Amino acid sequence: MSTVSIEQLARDAGLTAPRRYEVDWARAEAAVGTRLPADYKEYVYWFGPGAFDEFLIICVPGVENSNTELAAHLAQKHAASRLQTRLFPTSERRVPLFPAPDGWLPWGFTTGSDGLYWVVSGDDPDRWTVAGRPGRGSGLAYFNGGIVEFLHTFVWDTVEMPFIPEAECDLPVPFEPSTGEWLSGGAGEPLEPYGRFAFA
Numbered sequence: 001m002s003t004v005s006i007e008q009l010a011r012d013a014g015l016t017a018p019r020r021y022e023v024d025w026a027r028a029e030a031a032v033g034t035r036l037p038a039d040y041k042e043y044v045y046w047f048g049p050g051a052f053d054e055f056l057i058i059c060v061p062g063v064e065n066s067n068t069e070l071a072a073h074l075a076q077k078h079a080a081s082r083l084q085t086r087l088f089p090t091s092e093r094r095v096p097l098f099p100a101p102d103g104w105l106p107w108g109f110t111t112g113s114d115g116l117y118w119v120v121s122g123d124d125p126d127r128w129t130v131a132g133r134p135g136r137g138s139g140l141a142y143f144n145g146g147i148v149e150f151l152h153t154f155v156w157d158t159v160e161m162p163f164i165p166e167a168e169c170d171l172p173v174p175f176e177p178s179t180g181e182w183l184s185g186g187a188g189e190p191l192e193p194y195g196r197f198a199f200a
Contacts, residue, residue, distance in 0.1 A: 003145075004152040006042040012155050013052065013175040020198040021048030021060070027194060028061035031071035033099055037118070037125040039148040040107065048197065049180030052154060053173045056116075058108045062195025063180025067188035070107065074098065077106050077115075095133055095140065104131060107147060112136075114163050118147075134163035 010018070021044055029035050044060055049068060051057045059070040066072040077097055095117070098105040104117035105128075113135025118128040119142075130143040130150045141161035143150050153159045157167040167173050182190040 004149050006039065006046050006148055009043075009148050009152050009155065010046050010175075012152065012172045013047075014172075015046065015175060018046040019048040019177060021045055021195055022198050023061045023195045025061075028070065031061070032074060032105070034105070034120065035125050037128060037146055039126070039146045043148055043151070044195075047175060048177065048195075050175055050177040052151070052175055053167060053169050054176060055111050056108060056154060057110070058151075059106065060180060060195065062193055064190050064193040065180055065182040065186075065188055066191050068180060069191055072188075072191060073106055073109075095131075110135070110164065112163070114161075116150075132161045132163070137163070139163070 023041075023044055025036070025041060043058070047058070049058075049060045049063050049065075057068055059068050059073045061070045063069045066076070074097070081097060096103045098118075098120045102119065102121050105120050106115055106117050108116040110116075114132060115135070116130065116132050118125075119131050120128055122128075126146070129145060130147060132141045132143070133139075139162065141163070143153075143159075143161070150159070154164070155172045157171055157173065180193065180195065182188060
């Protein structure tokens with residue numbers, strides 16, 4: 001059970017109301033291959049696509065940009081892992097990716113290529129914890145809580161992961177919304193979007 005509410009995270013990150021981003025969760029969970037945590041679903045509804053301080057990007061189901069779409073991002077991680085195995089067959093894998101037992105399921109990344117994951121342990125996604133790995137160098141980091149609690153520590157610059165630098169902006173770190181659209185000529189590729197904002 002989260003000790004931080006989605007309303008508290010939103011308020012601290014500068015949102016005055018939910019952005020009301022709606023997702024077909026049955027489709028999203030089928031694409032990923034597992035049920036997803038309830039606090040993440042709340043996060044997606046309140047925040048939708050976007051980033052924190054132009055540094056920490058959160059993957060969201062159903063967006064057009066393949067780099068930030070949750071299932072597509074997992075597929076990219078698997079493709080990169082297969083390529084690494086082909087190029088360096090004797091090297092040790094850094095983390096087991098879901099759906100491997102106790103595999104890591106990516107949900108976010110930084111502009112420094114650091115990855116953030118759920119550790120998929122057990123059948124209850126609401127009990128998954130968060131882990132991170134640096135884009136460069138070695139060493140893994142763990143956070144004993146869910147995504148909303150983790151993001152709250154990021155917003156207040158109290159994350160204890162050595163590869164995440166101190167915030168360069170005033171605290172709390174603001175959320176910077178985006179539409180999730182793929183930009184022509186940008187990285188990744190366009191997908192068929194199925195998430196949408198429920199505008200009144």
